[in-house]
Amino acid sequence: SLETVVRDLQTAEQHAIALRVLLLLSSRLQSVAVFLPTDEKQYCLEELGNITEMARSTSSSLIAKILNTAPMDCLLAQALLLTLSRECSVPLLQTIIKSCWNNYPKLKRVNIVACAIAEIWNDQKLIDSSQRVKVIAKWGNRLSKIGISFASNTFCGIGEVMEAIRKLIQSPHCEVKILTEFFSDFNLDACKLDTVLMQFFEICLTVHSEHTLSKELLRKAEDALLCYKGNALQILKKVLQAIHPYNYEVLQFLLEKIQEREDSKETLKGLELLRYLHLYKRCSPPCGTEE
Numbered sequence: 590s591l592e593t594v595v596r597d598l599q600t601a602e603q604h605a606i607a608l609r610v611l612l613l614l615s616s617r618l619q620s621v622a623v624f625l626p627t628d629e630k631q632y633c634l635e636e637l638g639n640i641t642e643m644a645r646s647t648s649s650s651l652i653a654k655i656l657n658t659a660p661m662d663c664l665l666a667q668a669l670l671l672t673l674s675r676e677c678s679v680p681l682l683q684t685i686i687k688s689c690w691n692n693y694p695k696l697k698r699v700n701i702v703a704c705a706i707a708e709i710w711n712d713q714k715l716i717d718s719s720q721r722v723k724v725i726a727k728w729g730n731r732l733s734k735i736g737i738s739f740a741s742n743t744f745c746g747i748g749e750v751m752e753a754i755r756k757l758i759q760s761p762h763c764e765v766k767i768l769t770e771f772f773s774d775f776n777l778d779a780c781k782l783d784t785v786l787m788q789f790f791e792i793c794l795t796v797h798s799e800h801t802l803s804k805e806l807l808r809k810a811e812d813a814l815l816c817y818k819g820n821a822l823q824i825l826k827k828v829l830q831a832i833h834p835y836n837y838e839v840l841q842f843l844l845e846k847i848q849e850r851e852d853s854k855e856t857l858k859g860l861e862l863l864r865y866l867h868l869y870k871r872c873s874p875p876c877g878t879e880e
Contacts, residue, residue: 648672649681656685656699666702671709678706679715686722691738693730700726724774728753735762750775758789759796765789765812779818786813787824794839795831807842814846822850837866 648669655666670678682703689696700722707715725739732739732753737760739753754771757763768789772782790813793806814821829843841863848856 645673645677649677652681653685656702657695659695659698661698661702663698663702663705667705667709670702670706675710675712682706691729691733693726693733696722697726697730728771728774732757735760750777751781754785758785758792763789763809765809765816769816782816783818786817787821789813790817790821790824791828791831794828794843810842820850822847825850837863 652666652669652673655662655669670682673681682699685699686696686703689699700719703715704719704723707719729739737753737756739749754768757768757771765786768785769782771777772779772785790810793810793813825843825847829840829847832839832843834840841860844856844859844863847853848860
């Protein structure tokens with residue numbers, strides 16, 4: 590009859606009550622078994638094993654139901670996980686986390702429970718794993734809002750992380766502060782950040798700017814230069830060579846930055862020439878021999 594009740598109950602709270610009955614019954618059997626004759630004691634221990642297995646099965650089903658339901662009762666999920674052994678709880682949590690895939694809001698909810706359990710058990714391995722999943726859930730959700738897919742599984746390696754960065758720096762929504770936060774959260778090498786910043790700088794001026802340099806792109810390029818730790822002179826000269834000769838605003842920006850780092854007559858001459866070119870208004874785009 591108890592099995593029927595457990596099977597028919599629908600809500601998490603009702604399941605929890607049924608589980609509590611199972612645990613109390615198990616405890617009661619254990620306390621009286623020592624006073625029984627050998628034959629009855631053996632029978633009682635067998636029943637105790639059945640009840641314990643039923644409790645474990647019920648807990649697992651209930652935990653899965655709670656963690657797959659929104660809004661989630663985190664405290665009830667934690668309490669039920671603690672009724673199970675670590676050997677049962679950890680694989681169950683890992684299975685549910687893997688099943689989240691790209692459902693980042695759900696992944697975040699499930700991981701809140703995993704983090705709490707890891708802290709209670711003081712399990713450093715589980716704490717580290719939960720922290721990484723927390724970071725993946727945060728960035729997966731954040732990047733998906735700007736059309737970037739990230740980490741289709743919760744155990745992404747450096748390859749998946751760098752691929753996400755490659756997509757991010759090509760997005761018009763990218764900002765230097767987003768890149769630095771991303772690198773900080775994933776504990777990536779600062780040298781790689783410098784490389785990415787210069788790639789972002791180049792993309793801002795050569796891809797997004799086309800023939801005009803907006804104030805927004807100018808600010809992003811300035812931010813990338815300010816955060817860059819190395820000598821940006823070579824990068825500036827490289828980008829200068831790639832810029833369209835009629836993109837005067839970008840040319841002026843680059844020449845000014847080069848002049849700040851290297852006092853050069855040639856650079857000054859270029860800046861002087863640009864002052865006159867800004868006054869020249871074309872009637873048609875360059876073509877043929879002129880181009």
